Amino acid sequence: MTDTSFRSGWVAIIGKPNTGKSTFLNRILGEKLSITSAKPQTTRYAIKGILNREDAQIIFIDTPGFLKPRYEMQSRMLDIVHDSFKDVDLVLFITDVTDFPTDYDNEVLHMLAKSSAHQIAVFNKIDLNPDLDREVLIGQLPSRIEESHFVSCTTGENVDELMQSILRYIPLHEPYYEQDQLSDLPVRFFASEVIREAIFHHYQQEIPYSAAVIIERFHEYPDQVVIEAQIWLDRPSQKVIVIGKKGEGLRRIREYAQVQLSEFLGLPVRVQLWVKVVPNWRKKKSNLREIGF
Ligand SMILES: Nc1nc2c(ncn2[C@@H]2O[C@H](COP(=O)(O)OP(=O)(O)OP(=O)(O)O)[C@@H](O)[C@H]2O)c(=O)[nH]1
Ligand SMILES: [Mg+2]
Structure with a gap:
């Protein structure tokens, strides 16, 4: 008999460069799947990371940081960002708590206005500034953002709570991939x-x-x-x-x-x-x- 309480779904990780999108993916997978660096525009492809739990399988899509393209490769990278949030259950808008909102944040939010997926905001790097006024930051988000989280992907602070919230947006569905698979990339x-x-x-x-x-x-x-x-x-x-x-x-x-x-x-x-x-x-x-x- 199939398990009718199992959840499976798709989550796109989107934001401007260098906010910690790939660091987040690696932390929740417990594996270094997506490369990271202190320089912006490290990720070039859509990296699919599959989180397998007893009760759920979540497919995360890590994307290149959103920028205005200056050459052919960057426009391909932007296409990847656009494609990534088309058919997902949830979009994680990730930004950097020490640098929000910038023009690029606003452009990303503007782009996400076209998406019909659920959307939540993740303010990363709170370890760098634990005392800031969170309500002020939340107040700058569009109203369709359903909730906000303040996390540190390097220390792990509040990442478990964020994960619990993500799960609530994942529909009842059988797993899309084999349950021992970490990615679909070779x-x-x-x-x-x-x-x-x-x-x-x-x-x-x-x-x-x-x-x-x-x-x-x-x-x-x-x-x-x-x-x-x-x-x-x-x-x-x-x-x-x-x-x-x-x-x-x-x-x-x-x-x-x-x-x-x-x-x-x-x-x-x-x-x-x-x-x-x-x-x-x-x-x-x-x-x-x-x-x-
Ligand atoms: N202090 C601090 N640094 C972080 C945190 N999360 C990520 N970083 C650092 O931020 C830098 C960028 O991280 P990445 O994960 O490569 O960022 P990204 O959003 O994937 O960047 P692109 O792929 O270029 O768009 C790295 O040097 C990380 O170590 C955090 O919570 N706190
Ligand atoms: Mg990256």
Whole structure:
């Protein structure tokens, strides 16, 4: 007999860049699924993370931070945001408690006015400013936002309470996915994302935004995984910086990726990297297709 009290549904996580959307997803899944960094515009794709509980399965969609697109890749990222909230049960509007409302917050809220899904607001990073006047912040939200939560995704404060609220918006439904599944994205994709995260962590300014990662080979042996990847950059000068003196830069990326991926896959992982200059790849449709847009 099927369990008629089981809940399953879809939740989109939407907000301007750098508010902690991916950090939130990782915290509730208890796994590092979506890459994060202190720089805005880290997430480029819709990352689907599946939370499996005894009583429910919730599919969260982490999205790129909302910005006005300046080049082809950013308009693809914005399309991803628009698509993400079409058929969901709930939208989590996530913002940063220390920086609200900005123009981008208001643009996101304006965009969400078109959505018929339930919407709740999440003010993240309260650890940075625990004493602020919450009523003032809530007062700036449109009336269709049904409730507000003040959380810290790094300390975990109030995240359980938020989770309880989310569950109330999830309809009675059988699970959409297998109940041991964490995501619908292939492992190759996570390998490329972890390498991209290493680049976000190790380089300043424009390099992370000029970089794309293409997995060329992904070999699973019984005792280890071997991954060969290309890093695309816009300019030869960036290639010199990324490789570093005596290959030092590339070595750091490789080691970071190997540690993270070994943990994720539960097997030793060996990563080999090549750097290639592909001028203007962010503006070219054919290049964007190659990296999955
Ligand atoms: N102090 C504090 N920092 C946080 C909190 N949540 C996230 N951060 C930090 O904020 C930065 C951005 O976090 P991400 O999760 O990458 O943000 P995002 O919204 O996914 O960013 P984009 O993908 O660029 O849109 C990281 O340095 C996080 O460690 C929090 O509750 N408190
Ligand atoms: Mg993100």
